[in-house]
Amino acid sequence: MITVTDFSKIRRFGIIIANDHRIELGKSIQYEAPIRLARNSSSPKGFKIGAYSFLGQSQINSHATIGRFCSIARDVTIGALPHPDTWLSTSSFQYDHRKFGFYDKVEQPRLKRSQKNDQSKRKAPVIGNDVWIGTSAIILNNVTVGDGAIIAAGAVVSQDVEPYSIVGGVPARHIRYRFDKETINRLIKIKWWNYDIINLNLPFDDIILCLSMIEDGIQNGSIGVFQPEKFLLTKEIEGHSISRYRK
Numbered sequence: 001m002i003t004v005t006d007f008s009k010i011r012r013f014g015i016i017i018a019n020d021h022r023i024e025l026g027k028s029i030q031y032e033a034p035i036r037l038a039r040n041s042s043s044p045k046g047f048k049i050g051a052y053s054f055l056g057q058s059q060i061n062s063h064a065t066i067g068r069f070c071s072i073a074r075d076v077t078i079g080a081l082p083h084p085d086t087w088l089s090t091s092s093f094q095y096d097h098r099k100f101g102f103y104d105k106v107e108q109p110r111l112k113r114s115q116k117n118d119q120s121k122r123k124a125p126v127i128g129n130d131v132w133i134g135t136s137a138i139i140l141n142n143v144t145v146g147d148g149a150i151i152a153a154g155a156v157v158s159q160d161v162e163p164y165s166i167v168g169g170v171p172a173r174h175i176r177y178r179f180d181k182e183t184i185n186r187l188i189k190i191k192w193w194n195y196d197i198i199n200l201n202l203p204f205d206d207i208i209l210c211l212s213m214i215e216d217g218i219q220n221g222s223i224g225v226f227q228p229e230k231f232l233l234t235k236e237i238e239g240h241s242i243s244r245y246r247k
Helices: 007-013 181-190 207-220
Strands: 002-004 015-017 028-032 035-037 053-055 077-080 138-140 165-168 173-177 230-235 240-244
Touching: 181 207
Parallel strands: 015 035, 035 053, 077 138
Antiparallel strands: 002 240, 028 230, 165 173, 230 240
């Protein structure tokens, strides 16, 4: 484990991260190298992000999972936290002492939100691989965004998004698919992000030819499995610590 106080010194661990990126004290995020986390962004405990993904000036509010090769624009909110809508009030005073500090959570314990007493409290969102999320989009909890999907700018996503679907609007609706059904099925089957293609000179602008070359390379063994290094980044009182993990 290595402790650093300046994010510029940890680029050798495959993470480009702004000094003002916010991580809760004592909490960790899991990442595959390389990734990029922009300034004025934040990530909570349990956040996981895959290799070659970047996070713009955006907010992660729950222990979301983001796959590989994802492009997340600025002002995006992932895991927007709902308020209880079946309690006496929708206000957080009923369960959270932090906003106003009018009671001690140890000496005066209050209700704890759970899936048993609050149906609005749901699991964190899962963002697939090769997903593009446009500026100011909002991804609610309990949502899975499929591989290859595109979320239009300003969209509010409250339901699952199919792989390679383009959605937009409030609430987000399906607009069209990126490719025809046969091509999508090939992409879903091959899962190209699991293979070491980053340094290959492939015809990326010709989806059919590119897919065929990747399929051939996998079959003949010339394209191997992508095995990025994996790290835990933990916020400490003085700086951040980095350690490898193998999960």
